[in-house]
Amino acid sequence: MRAGSERLSLNTATTKRWSLQEAVEGCVRAGIPAIGPWRDRVHEAGLERAAAMIRAAGLEVSSLCRGGFLTAADAHGREAALEDNRSAILEAATLGTRDLYLVVGGLPLGTKDVAAARERVGERLAELVPFARDHGVRLLLEPLHPMYAADRAVVSTLRQALDMTAPFDPDDVAVAVDTFHVWWDPELAEQIARAGRERRLASYQVCDFNLPIAADALLSRGMMGDGVIDFATITAWVRDAGYNGLIEVEIFNQEVWDTDGDKTLALMRERYEELVLPFA
Amino acid sequence: MRAGSERLSLNTATTKRWSLQEAVEGCVRAGIPAIGPWRDRVHEAGLERAAAMIRAAGLEVSSLCRGGFLTAADAHGREAALEDNRSAILEAATLGTRDLYLVVGGLPLGTKDVAAARERVGERLAELVPFARDHGVRLLLEPLHPMYAADRAVVSTLRQALDMTAPFDPDDVAVAVDTFHVWWDPELAEQIARAGRERRLASYQVCDFNLPIAADALLSRGMMGDGVIDFATITAWVRDAGYNGLIEVEIFNQEVWDTDGDKTLALMRERYEELVLPFA
Numbered sequence: 001m002r003a004g005s006e007r008l009s010l011n012t013a014t015t016k017r018w019s020l021q022e023a024v025e026g027c028v029r030a031g032i033p034a035i036g037p038w039r040d041r042v043h044e045a046g047l048e049r050a051a052a053m054i055r056a057a058g059l060e061v062s063s064l065c066r067g068g069f070l071t072a073a074d075a076h077g078r079e080a081a082l083e084d085n086r087s088a089i090l091e092a093a094t095l096g097t098r099d100l101y102l103v104v105g106g107l108p109l110g111t112k113d114v115a116a117a118r119e120r121v122g123e124r125l126a127e128l129v130p131f132a133r134d135h136g137v138r139l140l141l142e143p144l145h146p147m148y149a150a151d152r153a154v155v156s157t158l159r160q161a162l163d164m165t166a167p168f169d170p171d172d173v174a175v176a177v178d179t180f181h182v183w184w185d186p187e188l189a190e191q192i193a194r195a196g197r198e199r200r201l202a203s204y205q206v207c208d209f210n211l212p213i214a215a216d217a218l219l220s221r222g223m224m225g226d227g228v229i230d231f232a233t234i235t236a237w238v239r240d241a242g243y244n245g246l247i248e249v250e251i252f253n254q255e256v257w258d259t260d261g262d263k264t265l266a267l268m269r270e271r272y273e274e275l276v277l278p279f280a
Numbered sequence: 281m282r283a284g285s286e287r288l289s290l291n292t293a294t295t296k297r298w299s300l301q302e303a304v305e306g307c308v309r310a311g312i313p314a315i316g317p318w319r320d321r322v323h324e325a326g327l328e329r330a331a332a333m334i335r336a337a338g339l340e341v342s343s344l345c346r347g348g349f350l351t352a353a354d355a356h357g358r359e360a361a362l363e364d365n366r367s368a369i370l371e372a373a374t375l376g377t378r379d380l381y382l383v384v385g386g387l388p389l390g391t392k393d394v395a396a397a398r399e400r401v402g403e404r405l406a407e408l409v410p411f412a413r414d415h416g417v418r419l420l421l422e423p424l425h426p427m428y429a430a431d432r433a434v435v436s437t438l439r440q441a442l443d444m445t446a447p448f449d450p451d452d453v454a455v456a457v458d459t460f461h462v463w464w465d466p467e468l469a470e471q472i473a474r475a476g477r478e479r480r481l482a483s484y485q486v487c488d489f490n491l492p493i494a495a496d497a498l499l500s501r502g503m504m505g506d507g508v509i510d511f512a513t514i515t516a517w518v519r520d521a522g523y524n525g526l527i528e529v530e531i532f533n534q535e536v537w538d539t540d541g542d543k544t545l546a547l548m549r550e551r552y553e554e555l556v557l558p559f560a
Binding site for chain 2: 107112113114115118145146147149150151154155156157159160163183184185186187209211212213215216217227228229230233
C-alpha cells in the first residue's frame with residue numbers, strides 16, 4: 001500500500017499545454033510519483049518513447065485515458081471503435097498500466113434510443129474483453145455526469161456502470177470514480193461501497209465541480225477546493241470501500257490551462273494534501 | 281379523461297416576453313386549453329386579477345411554478361422559505377390549481393454537505409404539508425437535472441424524489457416528470473412505473489434537451505424535436521403509468537424567447553401533436 005503523497009498522480013489533461021516529456025519532468029520536479037497520460041500526448045511522443053521516458057523518470061502510470069466510444073449503430077462505426085480500442089489496450093500494456101479508462105460514447109448522431117446505445121456498449125465490451133485480458137489490461141467503465149449523456153457517455157451513474165460490469169470478471173472490467181461526474185448522486189455512498197465489495201473499484205480521480213457551469217460545459221472541472229464538492233466525505237467512502245491505489249487529478253479548465261504548469265502542480269499537490277489525503 | 285390537444289398546456293416560461301394577459305390570450309387564439317403560470321407573471325398581474333383573467337378565458341390551470349428552495353441552513357433562511365412557500369400555496373389555491381411545483385433548492389452558499397441539505401428538504405416539506413392540505417394543494421417534488429444539483433435542486437432523480445415522498449400521503453406530496461431533467465436516467469422506465477403504482481405521478485412537462493449545452497446552462501431546454509429526447513418512449517411510459525392529465529410545455533431558450541409568441545405556440549402545438557400526443 002502506498003502512503004500519503006505517494007498516491008498522487010497527474011492526469012495529463014490537467015496540464016494541457018505540456019507535452020508528455022514536459023509533464024513527466026514537471027512531475028519529477030514536483031515530487032509527484034505517478035502520471036496518467038492521455039493518448040494524444042502518447043501519440044505525439046511516440047508510444048515506445050513515451051513508455052521509456054516515463055520509466056526512466058521513475059514514474060508509475062496510473063491509467064491510460066481513454067478508449068470507449070462504443071455506441072456506433074453501423075458496422076463501420078463498430079469496427080472502427082473496436083480497432084481503436086484494441087490500439088488503446090496495446091498502448092496501456094506498453095506503458096505499463098493495467099487500467100484503461102473507457103468513455104463509452106453517447107447517442108450516435110441523429111439517434112435517440114438510449115437503451116439501444118447502452119446495449120451496444122455491453123456487446124462491444126464483451127468483444128474487447130478477451131483481447132484486453134490477453135494483454136493484462138482491465139477496462140474501466142467511467143460513469144460520466146448526465147450532462148454528457150447525449151454526446152459522450154450513456155453510462156451516467158455508478159450503479160449503472162456496476163450493473164453493466166456484472167457479466168465480466170472484476171479483473172477484466174471494473175469501474176472508475178471521478179468526483180466531478182458522480183458527486184451529486186444520491187446513491188453514491190451505497191454504490192461506492194458496492195464497488196468495493198464487488199472488487200471493481202479500480203480508479204479514483206479527483207477534481208471539483210465549478211459553478212457557474214462553464215460556457216463550454218466540458219471545462220467546468222475545477223481545482224479541488226474551487227467548487228462545490230465535499231472531498232472529505234467522498235474520499236472516505238472510497239477509502240472505506242478498500243481503495244488504496246493512486247489518486248489522479250484530471251482538470252479541464254481554461255484558467256488552469258492558462259496557468260504555468262509548475263504552479264498548477266504545486267497548487268494541485270497543496271489542495272490534494274489539504275482536502276483529499278487526510279481522508280484517503 | 282381529456283383527449284388529444286385538450287391536454288396541452290402552456291407553461292408561461294416558454295413565452296417569457298409575454299405578460300400573463302398576453303399568454304392567456306395567446307392560448308385562446310392557439311386553441312390551447314390550459315396554462316401553467318410562473319409566479320412572477322402572476323404577481324405582475326395581481327393574484328386575484330390573474331385568477332379572474334384565466335377563468336374568464338376558460339383556461340384550466342395545470343400547475344403553479346414554483347415554490348421550494350427549502351435548503352437554507354440558518355433559521356432566517358428557513359423562515360423566509362416557509363413563508364414564501366405558504367404564499368405560493370395560497371396563490372395556487374386562488375388560481376384554482378391543485379399542483380404546486382417545488383424546486384427544492386441547492387447547497388446553501390459556502391456549504392458542501394448535500395446529505396444535510398436533502399434532509400432539510402424533508403423536514404420543511406413536513407412543515408408545509410398540513411398548510412398545503414388545508415388549502416387543497418399538492419406539493420410536487422421535481423427532480424432536476426444533476427447539472428443543477430449544486431445551485432437549484434439537491435433532488436436529482438425520480439427514484440430519490442419518490443423516496444422522499446414516502447412519509448407523506450400521495451394526495452399531499454407527489455412528483456413531477458420533466459423530460460429535460462430525467463431523460464438520461466437509466467432507471468427512468470422503472471421509476472415512472474413506480475410513481476404510477478404509488479399514485480404520485482402528478483404532472484408531466486415536456487421539452488427537449490438541446491446540444492450543445494447553452495453557454496447559460498439554464499437555457500438548454502429546447503422545443504420538442506430540436507434535441508436528443510425520445511418523446512415517444514418516455515411519453516408511453518408516462519401513459520402506461522396511468523397519467524392522463526395535462527401536459528405542459530416549459531422551455532427556457534433564448535431563441536424561443538426571441539420568437540413571436542404566436543409562432544412559438546403554433547410550433548409547440550405542431551410538435552406536441554407530432555411527437556407527444558400519439559403516445560400520450
